[in-house]
Amino acid sequence: MSEEAESGTMEGKPVVLVEGLHKRFGATHVLKGIDLAVEKSQVVCVIGPSGSGKSTLLRCMAFLDRYDEGRVFIENRLLGYRETDGELTRDSERNIDSVRSVIGMVFQHYNLWPHMTALGNVTEALRVVRKLGRREAEHIGMEMLGKVGLNDKAHDHPARLSGGQQQRTAIARALAIRPHVMFFDEPTSALDPELVGEVLQVMQELASEGMTMVVVTHEMGFAAHVADEVVFMDDGEVVERGSPDDIFKRPRSDRLREFLDTWRSRAI
Amino acid sequence: MDFLGVITSHYNAFLVGAAMTAVVSAVSIALGMILGLWLAFGLISRNRPLRRASAVYRSAWRGTPILVQLLIVFYLLPEIGLDVPPVAAAIIALTMNTAAFQAEIFRGGLLTIPSGQVEAARMLGIRVLRIRVRILIPQMMRLVLPALINETISILKNSSLISVIAVTELMRTSQQVVSVTYRPLETYMIAAVVYLAMNLVLARAGAWFERRHALAAR
Numbered sequence A: 001m002s003e004e005a006e007s008g009t010m011e012g013k014p015v016v017l018v019e020g021l022h023k024r025f026g027a028t029h030v031l032k033g034i035d036l037a038v039e040k041s042q043v044v045c046v047i048g049p050s051g052s053g054k055s056t057l058l059r060c061m062a063f064l065d066r067y068d069e070g071r072v073f074i075e076n077r078l079l080g081y082r083e084t085d086g087e088l089t090r091d092s093e094r095n096i097d098s099v100r101s102v103i104g105m106v107f108q109h110y111n112l113w114p115h116m117t118a119l120g121n122v123t124e125a126l127r128v129v130r131k132l133g134r135r136e137a138e139h140i141g142m143e144m145l146g147k148v149g150l151n152d153k154a155h156d157h158p159a160r161l162s163g164g165q166q167q168r169t170a171i172a173r174a175l176a177i178r179p180h181v182m183f184f185d186e187p188t189s190a191l192d193p194e195l196v197g198e199v200l201q202v203m204q205e206l207a208s209e210g211m212t213m214v215v216v217t218h219e220m221g222f223a224a225h226v227a228d229e230v231v232f233m234d235d236g237e238v239v240e241r242g243s244p245d246d247i248f249k250r251p252r253s254d255r256l257r258e259f260l261d262t263w264r265s266r267a268i
Numbered sequence B: 001m002d003f004l005g006v007i008t009s010h011y012n013a014f015l016v017g018a019a020m021t022a023v024v025s026a027v028s029i030a031l032g033m034i035l036g037l038w039l040a041f042g043l044i045s046r047n048r049p050l051r052r053a054s055a056v057y058r059s060a061w062r063g064t065p066i067l068v069q070l071l072i073v074f075y076l077l078p079e080i081g082l083d084v085p086p087v088a089a090a091i092i093a094l095t096m097n098t099a100a101f102q103a104e105i106f107r108g109g110l111l112t113i114p115s116g117q118v119e120a121a122r123m124l125g126i127r128v129l130r131i132r133v134r135i136l137i138p139q140m141m142r143l144v145l146p147a148l149i150n151e152t153i154s155i156l157k158n159s160s161l162i163s164v165i166a167v168t169e170l171m172r173t174s175q176q177v178v179s180v181t182y183r184p185l186e187t188y189m190i191a192a193v194v195y196l197a198m199n200l201v202l203a204r205a206g207a208w209f210e211r212r213h214a215l216a217a218r
């Protein structure tokens, strides 16, 4: 009920809002003024050649990397900085945690904790952040593992799971804290081809349940099928954005055409 | 050679001395582990002054002989108004020494854990201290266990040096036995066997833990 009331006030305001984002690593200018808005229940797919800054964008949107200029708002709250008279100063860890508590993140290399079981991975944050008791946490944990089809693997350590099962565990872990938006950074790029489908299927189910998602991916089929908006990045800039049809069937820029050609020739 | 005579007449003294050696070493290793863990996280901290200070501490305590450290601590404590018994001075010195070595061992172990694990935890709102206690330290401990056993063995042997500040551990006990029996060779060989026995137990325990963890990880 309170959640509905909350989302009522959010009506029309983007869940994630990125304005004029710049990021430099020393002398290399990696993000050159990115703007992005993700509405509630929208799925935005980010595509682009390797090294174009997709991961960096996602990491800055989660403040895993500090951004140098611009703003990232998560549900209307500035992430990572406090703003006074236009000046940005780094926010406290507590506030940063609070703003990003609605973000669930899934990484290319799963980043599971290998000394804990699948269930242990999923329940850890429930225990130490939400301070739930063991039974309650495990109840939610089993529910989340069920959602990704891994009930029977709950007591296995990651080393005993396939890549696809590990990534699904990582998705269950991120879902356990009930995020309002999920960030995926090439969630299937480390997987053997035959294991990609099971992860994409879980993501597609999430999307159809109305989860707000930002997905960096090389899976053009997934982007074409599931995305509401596709963003094409190259060399730290958003070159083109639009519906999957616009991007894949009616590319306007040479850079996007070239990127799609390369991808198609590789796919054959 | 009269091993039996020396042992039977001073059995209790050896036992008490060995117990003192074991206790001083165990306490120093345990306290050194707590200090060493803080130091290790200091060594890999992003905070530059903290990293520098940790590195200076480590270099100072690894780069000077234990005997010198022991004597400095022993004479410094009364200077700064801390009148503690010699055994306390010994534990402080050994703790501060092993902390430097353990920190270096821990640092190596921590660096092998992919940073993505910490990022995943941070994204879930898990705070720094919790990440260390629940995610980093358990994995790191398994990796560094062999090195940690080595360090424990080394401290156990080096604890013989604390005899110079009149702590009656195994080494000083042996000296006292020599002064009444005039049988240095037998006495020191007995001491050697006792040190060796303690260290073999340690090595065995370490091997057992390693096997158990290797099985658990499967």
Ligand SMILES: Nc1ncnc2c1ncn2[C@@H]1O[C@H](COP(=O)(O)OP(=O)(O)O)[C@@H](O)[C@H]1O
Pocket (backbone or CB within 6 Å): A025, A028, A030, A048, A049, A050, A051, A052, A053, A054, A055, A056, A057
């Ligand atoms: N931690 C870092 N330090 C220095 N350069 C980095 C770092 N992370 C990324 N980069 C650089 O930023 C650029 C974009 O990288 P990335 O965001 O990973 O691209 P993508 O995910 O699109 O492949 C690359 O040139 C990469 O070398």
Ligand SMILES: [Mg+2]
Pocket (backbone or CB within 6 Å): A054, A055, A056, A186
């Ligand atoms: Mg990337």
